[in-house]
Amino acid sequence: MLACAWCGSPLDERATRVAGRTRCARCGAATADPWPSETELAEAYGDWYRPPSGDRFTLAGDELLRRTRGALARRLDAIAPPGPILDVGAGDGVLLDALARRGREAVGLERGDPPLETIDREFAAVVFWHSLEHLPNPGEALAHAARLLEPRGVLVVAVPNAASLQARAFGDRWLHLDPPRHLVHVSAPTLRAGLRRHGLTIERESHVRGGQIVIGWLDGLVGSLPGDRRLYQALRQADARSAPISARDRSLTLVAGVALFPVALAAAALEVALRRGGSVYIEARRG
Numbered sequence: 001m002l003a004c005a006w007c008g009s010p011l012d013e014r015a016t017r018v019a020g021r022t023r024c025a026r027c028g029a030a031t032a033d034p035w036p037s038e039t040e041l042a043e044a045y046g047d048w049y050r051p052p053s054g055d056r057f058t059l060a061g062d063e064l065l066r067r068t069r070g071a072l073a074r075r076l077d078a079i080a081p082p083g084p085i086l087d088v089g090a091g092d093g094v095l096l097d098a099l100a101r102r103g104r105e106a107v108g109l110e111r112g113d114p115p116l117e118t119i120d121r122e123f124a125a126v127v128f129w130h131s132l133e134h135l136p137n138p139g140e141a142l143a144h145a146a147r148l149l150e151p152r153g154v155l156v157v158a159v160p161n162a163a164s165l166q167a168r169a170f171g172d173r174w175l176h177l178d179p180p181r182h183l184v185h186v187s188a189p190t191l192r193a194g195l196r197r198h199g200l201t202i203e204r205e206s207h208v209r210g211g212q213i214v215i216g217w218l219d220g221l222v223g224s225l226p227g228d229r230r231l232y233q234a235l236r237q238a239d240a241r242s243a244p245i246s247a248r249d250r251s252l253t254l255v256a257g258v259a260l261f262p263v264a265l266a267a268a269a270l271e272v273a274l275r276r277g278g279s280v281y282i283e284a285r286r287g
Contacts, residue, residue: 005031005184006139006194019172020179027193029186030162036180044181045111048240054092056240066094068211072156073098076125079203079283080154083124088116088145089131116141122150128157130212130279133182139194146198149286155200158210161280163187165271166213170220175232176212176278188280200284207277216278217264222256229253 002011002022006029014025021030036044055062073095076085083105087095090108099106107123109116117140126145132138145155160176161167162185167174177185186194188205195202207213215232222231227249233241234253245253271277 028190032183051239069094070098077102080125081152085125086123087127117144125154138184153286155284158281164278166216166278175216175219195284202284204283206281207272210279210281213268213278217267221260231257
């Protein structure tokens, strides 16, 4: 029987089954169902996902990502006690570089590295920046990360918010479901409960700082138009797309994105005001 990837409870007859995932009756998290095979995951993280060039997006998207990682590095340096920082899901190392420029020792983990659970040293901060949902054992990873924190250390998590307005609006077409890469889908309340269960005190919750809010609305709105248009893929570089897109289709998709941008911006502002943003960012401290 499939078990909840977040709390480990059996996903029995009390669980709610929807397309591609099963929601746990105990904790509310949804686990990918069917669970992808290693072959499927290897294909999902192929060379196109993070191409050798290092550039993934058009329209200054990569520069925007570098700036946001720089802002995160400044925030981490300000709130964490002196000491090393662990970035779980370091990607191309932009956050590690930004931390190094601030004089911080930083360690990164990526796919193919030893699992987080094999690490046994203290850190001033542990970061899951849109990476927790990619892990096969996110609940255990969160628990182990909490144990790695030195006294007054900080755990920083940003994840898509399964209780957001955009998740409800777009259902199975929501961009941040991202199968098969996203293996668990948690809401802000579920994340808060998990952090507190591991003895951490939540100091800050933001429905803005986690980013990826407007793009969730914009991709969903464009995808609702005739033609099965995928804005997120159209915004990626040609060698960073999961499938080819013709020049004509890409142009039409981008035009639709520009036209719908004000609507997406207004919808994002509304869900942030209601604290049901498309992503949730939490800082939690060890006592």
